[in-house]
Amino acid sequence: MHRAFIDREDLNKALETLKNGGLILYPTDTIWGIGCDATNKEAVDKIFALKGRDKSKSLIVLLHNDNQLASYVNDIPEVAYELIEYAEKPLTIVYSKAKNLAENAIAEDGSVGIRIVRHPFCEQLLQRFRKPIISTSANISGDVSPQSFPDIAEQILSGVDYVVEYGQHEKGDGKSSTVLKLDPSGKFEFLRK
Secondary structure, rough: OOOOOOOOOHHHHHHHHHHHOOOOEEOOOOOOOOOOEOOHHHHHHHHHHHHHOOOOOOOEEEOOOOHHEEEEEOOOOOOHHHHHHOOOEEEEEOOOOOOOOHHOOOOOOOOEEEEOOOOHHHHHHHHHOOOEEEEEEOOOOOOOOOOHHHHHHHHHHOOEEEEEOOOOOOOOOOOOEEEEOOOOOEEEEEEOO
């Protein structure tokens, strides 16, 4: 599905936008997302404003490698690495004690949802950015998540600072990730299958 050529200029523009605290519209391993630097409070605020999203609702953070988890989560149960390795579809894990992220990227209870992304464009972007990126569906809060790029509302397209060209012509399946909550003891429960 994700075999398209990654244009260096496209990647560089997305990278510059993130570095400058801007918002990008980009394809992920699930659906098109709105993203920003997950360590930049002002950038995260822009996402809530654009989506009209309640600030008490948490956001998902993307990393490209599970080695990075320890930089953003205090207690990582060993089972987390197995769950990530053997997941057959995109998996977001909610960890209880987040750190080193923008305070508004962390839920009120101190937790954060993190997905190790498997998508060519996202992986390269994350590797080069060297920081986590927010990923939230490219829709106004309460609206249906777009299945593919043509389904994204004009308000979102005009509200971001850069729209990634990669993947615009691919048909997505419109499926969000599986979400499970994992506590430090290793117990977990599915929040979304």
